[in-house]
């Protein structure tokens with residue numbers, strides 16, 4: 636693949652919290668328009684990795700480029716092209732759904748219409764509800780809406796569908812498929828194998844902070860001789876944790 640086909644590049648990323656090595660020499664490249672799944676056990680370093688890519692955490696060492704921008708230095712430019720949904724959205728509790736999306740809408744030069752975003756995440760009938768009155772799943776969908784409203788070229792979704800009901804989950808998958816059709820690059824942190832198989836072109840598998848596999852879902856299954864992605868996950872993770880304990 637040509638260099639210009641690269642949307643996200645992380646090289647030798649490391650991050651330590653006190654004695655905990657959260658991310659240990661992780662390198663990966665995400666092609667333009669690719670959907671990369673980031674998988675791993677709880678505490679494997681997935682969120683820390685995507686936070687470093689988003690510029691929300693500073694790596695101890697290593698290099699990140701998102702569309703050629705350095706998240707540590709080019710913050711303002713990065714905000715225009717990167718949409719981030721993180722596990723804990725910090726949104727103003729007293730504002731309504733429309734007000735919140737409208738607020739973020741105003742930050743971007745070519746945003747999606749607010750109505751379109753509401754439709755995409757299924758919050759049209761909640762548009763006048765204050766954030767604090769939304770259910771957990773609705774708040775999560777609002778954080779996804781906020782990530783998408785600026786028509787970003789790269790999107791980071793951290794646990795897109797965790798805690799969502801089956802119908803809403805499918806709606807979120809359709810939203811990601813729409814992004815795929817638009818050529819948007821997506822990093823998707825997930826624990827849901829069905830979701831990963833359906834959406835992801837490739838998967839980066841982290842185990843105790845290290846990248847232990849980077850392949851297509853089918854490649855991971857074939858490479859481990861497992862019956863399915865769930866079994867491949869189990870085969871590829873856990874050994875380092877046992878080694879360290």
Ligand SMILES: Nc1ncnc2c1ncn2[C@@H]1O[C@H](COP(=O)(O)OP(=O)(O)OP(=O)(O)O)[C@@H](O)[C@H]1O
Pocket residue numbers: 652655656657675676677678679680681682683684
């Ligand atoms: N702010 C922090 N301070 C100290 N340790 C942290 C902090 N954030 C994460 N860690 C530790 O770093 C490691 C990696 O955490 P991280 O949240 O990146 O994992 P994860 O793969 O996203 O986990 P999960 O699937 O549970 O969300 C864990 O051991 C975690 O306890």
